[in-house]
Amino acid sequence: MDRIDLAVDMPAVTAADLALPPPSEGTAEAAARVARARRLQLERAEAIPNAPMGAEALNGRAEGRYLERIADLDEAGRGLLARAAEAGQISARGWTRVLRLARTIADLEGAAGVRRVHVAEALAHRRTSALGAAAGEGVV
Numbered sequence: 833m834d835r836i837d838l839a840v841d842m843p844a845v846t847a848a849d850l851a852l853p854p855p856s857e858g859t860a861e862a863a864a865r866v867a868r869a870r871r872l873q874l875e876r877a878e879a880i881p882n883a884p885m886g887a888e889a890l891n892g893r894a895e896g897r898y899l900e901r902i903a904d905l906d907e908a909g910r911g912l913l914a915r916a917a918e919a920g921q922i923s924a925r926g927w928t929r930v931l932r933l934a935r936t937i938a939d940l941e942g943a944a945g946v947r948r949v950h951v952a953e954a955l956a957h958r959r960t961s962a963l964g965a966a967a968g969e970g971v972v
Contacts, residue, residue, distance in 0.1 A: 838933060838957045869939040876902055891936045899928065903935050904945035912951045922958065930954045 857865075870890065877889030883898060894902060905913070913930060916922050922930055933954035934946045943950065 840957065865940055868942075869936065872939050873902075891932050891939065894932055894935070895928065899931055899935075903931050905931070905934075905951070906945060906947050908948035909934070909946055909951040912948050912955070916955055921955070926958065930958060933957065 873890050874886075877883040877885060880898070880901065883889060884893070887893065891902070913922075913927065916930070917924075917927055930951065931946070931954075934950040937953050938944075938946045938950045941950070
């Protein structure tokens with residue numbers, strides 16, 4: 833499960849779901865937010881001496897000191913991540929993947945640093961994948 837970064841449950845659409853108003857953010861808005869987040873990642877790398885460039889600068893490929901630097905993790909977030917590791921919920925590989933995902937969540941939000949809420953969301957997505965696999969469900 834440490835090789836899966838993100839899992840999102842997609843339950844079947846019900847008749848009640850169809851009657852709901854459309855979401856406040858449409859596909860075009862979501863795509864624009866993703867494009868802004870990717871641009872931010874590349875610009876952040878350009879501002880850091882000896883940082884990787886191009887696709888290697890994106891959060892999904894960040895490693896080691898570079899990842900630690902760009903994450904700019906607050907103490908509450910670091911504590912939550914450490915407790916998850918101590919409880920056996922994530923391995924060393926999982927730590928890196930959670931940190932990458934938390935940085936991306938923060939970028940999508942427009943946050944300068946990774947806060948506890950971003951780490952919690954990243955951990956929740958990993959738990960979903962572990963629970964789905966344990967139950968024999970497909971994981972996307």
